[in-house]
Amino acid sequence: MFLAKAPITSACKGVLNPASQIPKVASAARSRGFSTTPSAYQGVTLLQDKENGFGFARSNPRPVKPRSKGVTEIRGPYYSVMGKRYLADVLETMGNHVDGLKFAGGSFSLFEEKPLRELIDLAHEHGVYVSTGGWAEHLLTHPDPNTVFDRYLTKCKDLGLDVIELSSGFLSIPEDDWLRLVDKVHSYKLEAKPELGIQFGAGGDTPASGLEAIGTSDPGKLVNLGHRFLDAGVKRLMIESEGITENVTSWRTDVVSRIMKELPSERVMFEAADPKVFNWYIREFGIDVNLFVDHSQIVQLESPGPRQGTVQHFRRTETRLPHTTNMNGETQSHRSSASSNSQPQSKRTHRRKGITWAPLNISLKRRLQTFLVLCHTLTIPIFLTIFFFTCAIPIFWPLLVPYLVYISLFSTAATSGELKGRSQFLRSLPIFKLYASYFPARLHREEELPPTKKYIFGYHPHGILSHGAFAAFGTEALGFSKLFPGITNSLLTLDANFRIPFYREYALGLGIASVSRESCENILTKGGSDGEGMGRAITIVVGGARESLNAQPHSLRLVLKRRKGFIKLAIRTGADLVPVLSFGENDIYEQIHSDEHPLIHKLQMFIKRTMGFTIPLFHARGVFNYDVGLMPYRHPLNIVVGRPISVMQQQNRDKIDDQYIDELHSRYVQELMRLWDQYKDVYAKEREGELEIGS
Incomplete structure (x- = not known):
């Protein structure tokens, strides 16, 4: 008998370790993904054959596989058995x-x-991906869910399964644990497909009256969680039918409309294993809607009727008339379709060319995320505005004058290494979690770091504004202190930033310090559990301003070949080196290739030499649009902390062996390359090249 879903009613927290620890996975072929069709399998149906078939009949031609829309997934063995011979009949006749x-x-x-592998191999031969369906919730009820789930994914990968469906059933899983499950599945180079719904207890064959008594959740929660999954790299979501079109007294069409309005339609699939249901979906949303049906319904769905639109459903069939010219001499294209004729003119959908504006009905949480990222991007201008405003009020002058003298001439707070202004309360404010969830950003740890040592985290790449470094190491938004307990870390920035009135207090409160040599040595040799820096760490964005000019989407060019100052610092202080690679940091902005504009490049390098920083000419999205502005794109940031490299301390600078410096530098580069090679297929799937180490 089939394994039933455990009737657990309490919240299932801690299904994965809070530390998002990435498993070590043996090298394997990349996941098949959602639809891959061998080039040899490109059969043409009679309905599409215009020369020798029925191509003369009006129909909606479907694109060849792999398809990104109009995708049909069929149920395998469940209500009835399915063996190789039966599946062969289905795919040989309806495989297209x-x-x-x-x-x-x-x-x-x-x-x-053996018969399971035969089924999977047969599906692959016909360009059909294979999904596990919902079973993960059963595994998460085990006493040791981490070990059980890892073994499950390992075996699924070995069997050739392509997609791991993640459904909650009767479990209440926190959103962050959902996302950790997705990351874990992706780390095995499998595709994760979360199943979302509004009905608690979905999938348990509970009657409609019982489900109504339990109640449903807010559809907005489903939409928001869907956005988080898509941001995490999920290619397609499954929408559970219970509570929407199944086991309800009346269909919740409002929920479906909201999902189609707020989530990308090509990345959503609806459970519709009922002819009345899939007919309604196609009638309302056209043939491009993605549907899950029973294997016995594939002919009914695809026959001249619902999908093909040759009998009664002409909503998406267009008749194109010749181009004409209007009174102004502009060419017009006239279209006639049943869908357009059946709707009032005011309700037709027009695609706007140019700027894409953000919709008005965005959730409050996403609005807050955008606002906080905007505030962080403009932090220095905001504090300078406050400062100049106070300067305009004479009553504050007696306080401002000594304050300016102090921060300009006497303050050593940024370099003393004492970290007196550091506030764990400020670092842990919830606003920083909202800031990090904008992208979203996640911090991954490969190994635990004992608090009995000191460390130098080398962050790569710089990107445009190093958003990932701030989220991971400048705040507690990503749980640094939970991943690395007992370690007090300081993110380092330019010393000039601590001469900016009011902003310096904010930076010092976050534990940020100067990147000067004096500051680095003081942090790593003073304080800590032994008074000599034990348990202290600093984070240096090694590539610096020069590397920001290399920040191009889908590429990773590091300025590292000649950067050995941090290696010497590690040797003098005895701090272990820890490479950190941020996947996605270069993808959240676009910038002009300064190398192609010599004058711009010379100006940028002049500013860098004279002022210590440079100004990349970048752009991304805006606050109210998705095409123009200085706000970063919503693109996942996955910050992976590598393995520590042990360093032998040599305090005497004159006796530091150059050969030892080169050896450590080489080991550091090798560890960065290992991180890239191990996780590029997980977090950099859209890359256009490999990691480059430049000077």
């Missing part, structure tokens, strides 16, 4: 119309391994 095969309720676990 099937994109995915989904096992249900853990049914694949009831097979012997």
Whole structure:
């Protein structure tokens, strides 16, 4: 019998370690993904064959596989058995119309391994991906869910399964744990497909009256969680039908409309294993809607009717008339379709060319995320504005004059290494978690770091504004103190920033310090549990301002070949070196290639030499639009902390061996390359090149 979903009613927290620890995965081929069709498998149906078939009949031609829209996933063995011969019949006749095969309720676990592999291989031969269906919730109820889930993913990968569906069933899983599950699945080079719904207890065959008594959740919660999954790299979401079109007294069409309005339609799939349901979806949203149906319904769905639109459903079939010219001499293209004729003119959808404006009905949480990222981007101008405003009020002058003299001539707070202004309360404010969730950003740890040592974290790449470094090491937004307990870390920045009135207090409160040599040595040799820096750490963005000019999307060019000052610092202080690679840091902005504009490049380098920083000519999105502005794009930032490199201390600068410096530098570069090679297929799938180490 099939494994039933455990009726757990309490919150299931801690299903994964709070420390998002990435498992070590043996090298394997990349995941098949959601739809891959061998080039040899490009059969043409009679309905599409215009010369020798029925191509003369009006229909909605479907793109060849792999498809990104109009995807059909069929249920495998669950209500009835399915063997190789039956599946062969289905795919040999209807394979053109099937994109995915989904096992249900853990049914694949009831097979012997040989016939299961035969089913999976047969599906792949016809360009059909294979999904596990919902079974993860059963595994998460085990006493040791981490070990069980890792073994589950390892075996799924070995069997050739492509997609791991993540459904909660009767479990209440915190959002962060959901995202950790997604990361874990992706780390095995498998595709994660979360199943979302509004009905608690969905999938448990509870009658409609019972589900109504339990109640439903706010559809906005589903939409917000869907956005977080998509930001985390999920390619497609499954929408559970219970509570929407199944086991309800009346369909919740409002929920479906909101999902289609606020989430990308091509990245959403609806459970619709009922002819009335899938007919409604196609009638309302057209043939491009992604649907999950039973294997027995594939012919009914794809036959001349619902998908093909050759009998009664002409909503998406367009008749194109010749181009004409209007009174102004402009060429017009006339279109006639049943869908456009059936709707009032005022309700037609027009695609705007140019700037894409943000919709008005965005959730409050996403608005707050945008606002906080905007504030962080403009932190220095905001504090300078406050300062000049106070300067305009004479009553503050007796306080401002000595304050300015103090921070300009006498203050050593940024370089003393005492960290007196550091406030754990400020670092842990919830606003920083909202800031980090904008991208979203996540901090991953490969190994625990004992607090009995001191460390230098080398952060790469610089990017435009180093948003990932601030979220991970300048605040507690990503849980640094939980991942590395007992270690007091300081993010370092230019010494000039501590001469900016009011801003310096904010930076010191976050534990940020100067990147000067004096500051680095003081932090790593003073304070700590032994008074000599034990348990202290600093984070240096090694590439600096020069590297920011290399920040181009989908590429990673580091300025590191000649950067050895941090290596010498580690030797003098006895601090271990810890490489950190941030995947996505270069993808949140676009900038002009200054190398292609010599005058601009010379000006940028002149500013860098004279002022210590440079000004990349960058752009991304705006606050109210997605095309123009200085706000970063919403792109996942995955910050992976590598393995520490032990360093032998040599306090006498004159006796530091150059060969030892080169050896440590080489080991550091090798560790960075290992991080890149191990996680590039997980967090840099859209890369256009490999990691480059430059000077």
